[in-house]
Amino acid sequence: MTQVEETVILERVIDLIDRGFPPRLDDVRDMADCLLDERDATRVGPRWAENFVRRQPQLKTRFRRRIDYQRALAEDPAIVQAWFALVRNTIAKYGIHDDDVYNFDETGFLMGMLSHAKVITTSDRRGRPRTKQPGNREWVSVIQGVCADGWALPPYVIVKGKYHLLSWYTNGQFPPEWRVHPSENGWTTNEIGLDWLKHFEKCTKSRTKGVKRLLILDGHNSHKSTKFDDYCKEHGIIALCMPPHSSHELQPLDVGCFSPLKASYGKEIEKMMRMQITHITKDDFFPAFKAAFFTSISKENVQAGFRQAGLVPFDPEAVLSRLDFKPKTPTPSNSCPSSQGSWDPKTPTT
Numbered sequence: 001m002t003q004v005e006e007t008v009i010l011e012r013v014i015d016l017i018d019r020g021f022p023p024r025l026d027d028v029r030d031m032a033d034c035l036l037d038e039r040d041a042t043r044v045g046p047r048w049a050e051n052f053v054r055r056q057p058q059l060k061t062r063f064r065r066r067i068d069y070q071r072a073l074a075e076d077p078a079i080v081q082a083w084f085a086l087v088r089n090t091i092a093k094y095g096i097h098d099d100d101v102y103n104f105d106e107t108g109f110l111m112g113m114l115s116h117a118k119v120i121t122t123s124d125r126r127g128r129p130r131t132k133q134p135g136n137r138e139w140v141s142v143i144q145g146v147c148a149d150g151w152a153l154p155p156y157v158i159v160k161g162k163y164h165l166l167s168w169y170t171n172g173q174f175p176p177e178w179r180v181h182p183s184e185n186g187w188t189t190n191e192i193g194l195d196w197l198k199h200f201e202k203c204t205k206s207r208t209k210g211v212k213r214l215l216i217l218d219g220h221n222s223h224k225s226t227k228f229d230d231y232c233k234e235h236g237i238i239a240l241c242m243p244p245h246s247s248h249e250l251q252p253l254d255v256g257c258f259s260p261l262k263a264s265y266g267k268e269i270e271k272m273m274r275m276q277i278t279h280i281t282k283d284d285f286f287p288a289f290k291a292a293f294f295t296s297i298s299k300e301n302v303q304a305g306f307r308q309a310g311l312v313p314f315d316p317e318a319v320l321s322r323l324d325f326k327p328k329t330p331t332p333s334n335s336c337p338s339s340q341g342s343w344d345p346k347t348p349t350t
Contacts, residue, residue: 256305
């Protein structure tokens with residue numbers, strides 16, 4: 001690679017780190033390969049990214065901590081305050097309107113699983129009452145985007161399979177603006193993540209009040225690909241990544257929408273079970289999900305999610321006041337520093 005190309009990669013890596021997306025070595029190698037593909041050059045070797053980092057005094061590699069520790073770390077007020085400082089500075093820098101603030105995330109469904117619910121039984125009955133599950137444990141993923149003004153993007157549904165079936169789109173099962181994407185296992189890939197981003201651009205471009213849109217997301221690999229980041233920059237989308245394992249406090253969809261959605265879907269499946277439907281197919285899933293979506297992803301729930309996440313209106317105390325935080329024991333002065341640095345975002349540059 002040329003020195004100019006390596007400088008481009010270095011600037012991109014630093015920009016990703018500043019926005020809360022610390023890339024892996026595989027991501028850096030992907031950046032290099034994309035540049036080389038543009039001039040039909042041979043791709044880099046398997047150890048190129050590691051050697052590249054060694055050559056850059058500004059960079060170093062670190063291991064991530066275990067999830068349970070990371071979640072506790074994410075509830076450190078200093079990390080939460082740094083997150084809100086990043087959001088505030090980004091909004092101020094780009095003049096982002098409240099109605100141009102978005103959040104998106106992925107959630108999953110086992111097609112035939114019921115929700116937990118309290119039921120009435122006779123007083124002499126012992127143990128928990130059991131309801132037979134309809135049986136299908138096939139996985140369906142849904143990528144959902146929402147706006148701070150309460151509007152929800154048409155859902156993007158990922159189902160296990162290879163082909164679209166006509167029955168999914170007939171008899172009003174599926175609104176025409178919704179997207180269905182078959183995949184090998186019902187899970188998201190980098191390609192699907194990019195396709196969703198194009199769906200987001202199509203749905204939100206005409207609604208944009210300012211010049212830039214702010215997109216709040218988590219650190220899932222499908223949100224960190226080079227092509228995903230390039231598309232954001234080309235279309236005026238500023239993507240900010242929340243601190244690791246903090247979505248239960250900081251993400252509007254997690255705080256305000258996904259729990260009601262799962263509960264509503266479980267109720268729809270229970271209705272089918274009471275009608276003696278013992279196996280849930282995709283043709284059953286779509287109308288059940290459609291009903292659950294319109295029940296739960298309401299303007300009120302979406303706005304409540306942004307409010308409780310402290311984003312719109314901007315209010316860090318909405319989150320900080322909920323944190324169950326115990327002060328850390330002071331570190332002895334002769335101890336070695338941790339190999340895991342704190343989450344230290346900076347306002348992104350374009």
